[in-house]
Amino acid sequence: MEILGLYNYWVFAILLMIGFYAVIAKRNLVKKLIGLLLFQAAVFLLYITMGKVDGGTAPIFSDGGNAIFSNPLPQVLILTAIVVGISTTALGLGIVVRLKEEYGSIEEHEIQEIDEQ
Amino acid sequence: MIVIFGIFLLTLLVITAIAIVRTDNLFVAVMLMGIASLLIAGNFFLLDAADVALTEAAVGAGISTVLFLSALALTSERERSKSSNKILSFTVVATAALVLIYATFDKPRFGDPQAPSQMHVAPWYLEKTPEYIDIPNVVTAVLGSFRGYDTLGEVFVVFTAGIGVLFLLGSGAPLGSLPPEKINEGLRHHLIPRVVGRVLIPFILLFGLYVQFHGEYGPGGGFQAGAIIAAAIILFALLEGEQRAMAVLPTRLLLGLMAFGPLLYVAVGVAGIVLGGNFLDYSVLSSDSVKGQQLGILLIEAGVGITVTGVLLSIFHAFAARGR
Numbered sequence: 069m070e071i072l073g074l075y076n077y078w079v080f081a082i083l084l085m086i087g088f089y090a091v092i093a094k095r096n097l098v099k100k101l102i103g104l105l106l107f108q109a110a111v112f113l114l115y116i117t118m119g120k121v122d123g124g125t126a127p128i129f130s131d132g133g134n135a136i137f138s139n140p141l142p143q144v145l146i147l148t149a150i151v152v153g154i155s156t157t158a159l160g161l162g163i164v165v166r167l168k169e170e171y172g173s174i175e176e177h178e179i180q181e182i183d184e185q
Numbered sequence: 186m187i188v189i190f191g192i193f194l195l196t197l198l199v200i201t202a203i204a205i206v207r208t209d210n211l212f213v214a215v216m217l218m219g220i221a222s223l224l225i226a227g228n229f230f231l232l233d234a235a236d237v238a239l240t241e242a243a244v245g246a247g248i249s250t251v252l253f254l255s256a257l258a259l260t261s262e263r264e265r266s267k268s269s270n271k272i273l274s275f276t277v278v279a280t281a282a283l284v285l286i287y288a289t290f291d292k293p294r295f296g297d298p299q300a301p302s303q304m305h306v307a308p309w310y311l312e313k314t315p316e317y318i319d320i321p322n323v324v325t326a327v328l329g330s331f332r333g334y335d336t337l338g339e340v341f342v343v344f345t346a347g348i349g350v351l352f353l354l355g356s357g358a359p360l361g362s363l364p365p366e367k368i369n370e371g372l373r374h375h376l377i378p379r380v381v382g383r384v385l386i387p388f389i390l391l392f393g394l395y396v397q398f399h400g401e402y403g404p405g406g407g408f409q410a411g412a413i414i415a416a417a418i419i420l421f422a423l424l425e426g427e428q429r430a431m432a433v434l435p436t437r438l439l440l441g442l443m444a445f446g447p448l449l450y451v452a453v454g455v456a457g458i459v460l461g462g463n464f465l466d467y468s469v470l471s472s473d474s475v476k477g478q479q480l481g482i483l484l485i486e487a488g489v490g491i492t493v494t495g496v497l498l499s500i501f502h503a504f505a506a507r508g509r
Contacts, residue, residue, distance in 0.1 A: 073296070075192055076295055077292055079195040079198065080285075081282050082282055085282040086199070092277070095266045095269055098253070102205060103206070106221070112241070117232060121233075126236075128324075138233035140310060146234070147324065148328070155496060157249065161504070162350040164256060165354060174260045175264075
């Protein structure tokens with residue numbers, strides 16, 4: 069059980085790096101954005117994991133008396149980050165669509181080749 | 186048992202992520218991304234973050250997928266080129282992953298109540314929320330009141346991103362100026378989606394309103410409600426054709442909503458100053474400071490919900506209009 073206590077953090081590290089791999093190795097711009105989304109999801113997981121308290125419940129008071137609550141602060145942070153994340157992703161997709169219209173391609177190296185000509 | 190279930194979900198998540206990166210079909214990647222979002226939302230729920238799980242499910246699995254699909258419709262569905270410098274990238278990534286995993290051995294164990302992150306300010310918020318604000322959901326209390334200033338910033342980021350997309354893509358041709366052959370009929374002529382949609386959409390909208398106004402008492406609030414209501418109207422647009430959705434909520438109205446949300450938020454803040462308090466200090470809004478706090482949170486949550494709905498729908502219409 070002791071060793072499983074770090075499993076969430078390992079998944080965070082692996083997911084973060086899977087996302088980062090897509091960002092640096094893939095040449096397709098949509099794929100890079102998907103990589104960024106995975107990267108972002110990994111960070112969300114890290115924060116929410118740190119807020120969990122053993123035997124706790126969601127930080128919402130109920131009539132049940134003095135329950136143990138998980139930490140509400142990382143939740144507030146990530147809740148807003150998710151919505152900001154989708155807005156910025158949409159902005160990224162908007163740029164990709166405009167690039168496709170101007171260059172006829174969404175592959176990074178092809179756009180660079182056209183630019184060099 | 187819950188720990189085992191969490192590990193199962195996370196393992197599935199890693200497998201899905203690997204599949205997302207490996208496939209060269211972007212359509213498949215986007216669909217798998219929706220599944221990944223749902224898995225991570227389930228996991229947030231297990232980690233006691235009900236509000237976050239609700240947001241992730243609505244935004245990640247719902248709206249994000251639709252936006253990516255509309256972007257794919259305008260670009261291409263296939264990745265044409267191979268990865269660059271595969272071996273070098275893999276080495277960098279694997280090394281970084283190993284370093285990160287090595288670093289985790291110094292972290293407190295999962296769920297440890299003695300962890301540093303549980304020791305400092307967090308107990309203060311849990312202790313003082315009933316006294317100062319007296320609403321059950323501490324997440325909403327922190328979001329709306331204690332850290333209202335940060336949330337105002339986030340609302341402006343969402344607003345700015347929406348403006349940015351409209352600058353890039355335009356807000357679409359006005360209704361009525363389109364030739365009839367360009368009118369998108371959606372899935373109107375398909376019986377099953379139409380009937381299922383008609384049954385579901387009113388309840389999704391109702392649920393969105395419930396999440397908006399019940400955010401002080403249960404999981405919910407403006408961000409989640411905005412995403413859910415936008416998802417319901419996007420579903421309507423997909424089923425009945427975009428024009429009908431725009432007849433219900435015209436582009437101009439959406440632009441108005443986009444701007445009205447942040448203005449409402451700021452107005453509540455300024456009202457605090459006018460009534461003799463600080464910016465975003467809701468205590469002075471009513472003769473009873475606790476009542477004032479609750480009123481302030483209700484108003485700014487409405488502002489947040491209006492902004493998020495307006496921005497997400499405007500972005501959707503901007504992408505959809507680009508295809509014509």
